[in-house]
Amino acid sequence: MLDSATLGVASGELIVVEGSTAAGKSTLLEVAALARTPDRGAVWFAGRNTVALQPASLPYVRRNIGYAAAEPLFEPEHSVLDNVMLALAVRGDSPSVAETAAREALTLVHASELAARKVGSLSSGQKRLVALARAVAGPPPVVIADEPAALGGEEGRAVAVSALSAARSLGAAVLCGTSDTALADRLVRAGGRRIHLAKGYIVGAPPVDLVPSVAAVAGRREEPGGRIIALRSHRGEGVMEGATKGPR
Amino acid sequence: MRAVWIARSVREQVRDHRLLVFAAILAFCLLALAAGAAWLGTQTAARWRTFVGQNVHVIVYLADNVERERALGLAEILGRASTVAEATVVEPETAFARLETSAFGSGVARTSLESLEPSYFPRSIEIQLVPAADLAGRAAELAGRLREVPGVVQVDAMTSGLARLSVWIDLGRRLGEGMLAALALVTFASLMAVFLRSRRAARQRSMVLAQLGDTAASIRLPMCLWMAVAALVGGAAGAALLRFGWRPLLSHVERSLGIVSTLPLPLLGLRDLGIGLAIVLLFGLVLGYFATPLARARDHA
Numbered sequence: 336m337l338d339s340a341t342l343g344v345a346s347g348e349l350i351v352v353e354g355s356t357a358a359g360k361s362t363l364l365e366v367a368a369l370a371r372t373p374d375r376g377a378v379w380f381a382g383r384n385t386v387a388l389q390p391a392s393l394p395y396v397r398r399n400i401g402y403a404a405a406e407p408l409f410e411p412e413h414s415v416l417d418n419v420m421l422a423l424a425v426r427g428d429s430p431s432v433a434e435t436a437a438r439e440a441l442t443l444v445h446a447s448e449l450a451a452r453k454v455g456s457l458s459s460g461q462k463r464l465v466a467l468a469r470a471v472a473g474p475p476p477v478v479i480a481d482e483p484a485a486l487g488g489e490e491g492r493a494v495a496v497s498a499l500s501a502a503r504s505l506g507a508a509v510l511c512g513t514s515d516t517a518l519a520d521r522l523v524r525a526g527g528r529r530i531h532l533a534k535g536y537i538v539g540a541p542p543v544d545l546v547p548s549v550a551a552v553a554g555r556r557e558e559p560g561g562r563i564i565a566l567r568s569h570r571g572e573g574v575m576e577g578a579t580k581g582p583r
Numbered sequence: 584m585r586a587v588w589i590a591r592s593v594r595e596q597v598r599d600h601r602l603l604v605f606a607a608i609l610a611f612c613l614l615a616l617a618a619g620a621a622w623l624g625t626q627t628a629a630r631w632r633t634f635v636g637q638n639v640h641v642i643v644y645l646a647d648n649v650e651r652e653r654a655l656g657l658a659e660i661l662g663r664a665s666t667v668a669e670a671t672v673v674e675p676e677t678a679f680a681r682l683e684t685s686a687f688g689s690g691v692a693r694t695s696l697e698s699l700e701p702s703y704f705p706r707s708i709e710i711q712l713v714p715a716a717d718l719a720g721r722a723a724e725l726a727g728r729l730r731e732v733p734g735v736v737q738v739d740a741m742t743s744g745l746a747r748l749s750v751w752i753d754l755g756r757r758l759g760e761g762m763l764a765a766l767a768l769v770t771f772a773s774l775m776a777v778f779l780r781s782r783r784a785a786r787q788r789s790m791v792l793a794q795l796g797d798t799a800a801s802i803r804l805p806m807c808l809w810m811a812v813a814a815l816v817g818g819a820a821g822a823a824l825l826r827f828g829w830r831p832l833l834s835h836v837e838r839s840l841g842i843v844s845t846l847p848l849p850l851l852g853l854r855d856l857g858i859g860l861a862i863v864l865l866f867g868l869v870l871g872y873f874a875t876p877l878a879r880a881r882d883h884a
Contacts, residue, residue, distance in 0.1 A: 370794065391799070393796075394793070394796045395796070395798075397794070397795070398795060400796070408787070408791045410791055411787070412599055413595070413599075417595075418791075421792070421795060424588040424591075425795045425796050425797045426796075429585070429587070430588070430591070
């Protein structure tokens with residue numbers, strides 16, 4: 336459960352939300368990915384509060400977010416490649432562009448050999464790896480990953496760090512949640528900023544450069560370029576700020 | 584989602600759910616058969632009613648000494664009765680000619696009729712009654728009265744034939760209604776099965792696409808399209824079966840019932856086919872629309 340959280344993430348920024356089990360990480364990420372509606376608060380994206388958007392407008396926002404959930408949804412009877420391509424299809428890419436991007440993303444997470452396999456035949460860890468590839472394929476303006484070190488161990492961490500760093504280097508705003516301190520350390524070493532979440536609250540002082548973002552969102556004043564994603568959740572608020580294409 | 588992806592999605596759904604697509608085609612074929620059979624059945628019932636109404640129900644045979652003028656006068660008086668639709672005098676020559684035509688038509692050798700002369704046939708009056716439910720009763724009642732008229736030697740009320748025909752027609756109608764009801768039930772069950780199975784098949788894809796940010800219209804469109812095509816194919820198959828199968832079937836039934844009518848057999852016209860197929864196509868689109876369950880954009884995680 337998420338109680339009070341305020342955070343923002345800008346284009347080319349990587350934020351690691353670290354916390355133990357049941358700290359509220361997944362809830363925070365689901366709210367940020369527009370997969371869950373906060374009981375109260377707001378989620379700002381490209382200058383719009385998505386909580387107040389008409390349901391019919393939400394898909395145009397959601398397609399700009401690559402979300403690797405802890406329990407990702409797939410079409411199990413379709414191939415891994417088709418499933419990754421589907422995210423790019425929704426964004427409007429042509430089949431050839433989508434296939435190229437999907438193969439690149441699978442290579443990035445060291446899963447290119449899984450491309451032709453049906454998702455239904457994969458292990459849980461492999462599915463999460465494919466979910467990570469689908470989230471970073473493109474990449475979309477915002478990438479959100481919940482426990483991305485699917486395979487575990489150093490190899491799993493290395494894959495997650497390289498995939499998320501690559502997305503970040505291409506301009507995506509990256510938000511990653513994990514309870515794995517070693518992964519969080521590696522992401523911080525790769526240029527990420529760490530936020531601790533405990534019992535639904537962000538603990539400790541937030542990073543200094545987050546404060547102006549919060550102020551900007553609280554006053555609903557957009558930064559030049561109008562690229563803001565923000566969230567405020569139940570009994571608190573969170574802010575997420577990043578580069579987006581914005582809703583059509 | 585671009586059109587090329589929609590087309591790809593349609594192809595994938597058809598490939599992944601071949602059995603479901605086949606079942607959908609079959610269900611729409613049944614739907615077309617049920618609707619078309621109901622339509623044609625109504626026209627057939629009207630045709631049979633007309634046939635019974637147009638038949639000669641009473642024949643009055645006159646004595647040899649009854650002159651043509653008297654026969655015509657008698658026919659005119661009978662024609663004024665409220666229960667009589669038409670009363671016609673049949674001359675011996677006409678009766679003989681009819682016998683020849685009917686005998687040769689059924690393969691009787693010409694030589695067997697050579698010994699007969701038209702004068703052997705009595706002058707008669709053929710009476711056609713106004714169509715009514717108790718036609719046989721009315722014919723019997725009229726025949727009873729006519730037997731008392733001087734110059735009348737014999738009256739054939741044809742009540743047994745009428746009663747038998749009515750029973751057969753009634754049986755045929757009931758049988759048709761029963762078969763139609765069974766067909767409608769099977770059609771409904773088939774369409775419901777297709778609908779529920781389609782919903783189950785589409786649920787996962789719908790959830791995935793909703794999470795990825797696809798619009799409701801785009802999520803629904805592929806199933807609407809393939810369901811509409813299935814409806815068109817199934818509907819066309821059902822309509823073709825009726826168009827080419829109904830007339831031979833009806834001819835067979837009418838032959839076995841002894842119905843010989845000059846009225847044209849009912850047929851699904853091109854206009855009927857066009858309207859029917861348009862309705863089935865629309866039905867397919869609607870079924871495809873509602874068979875795609877939409878995961879809510881939020882709260883499915």
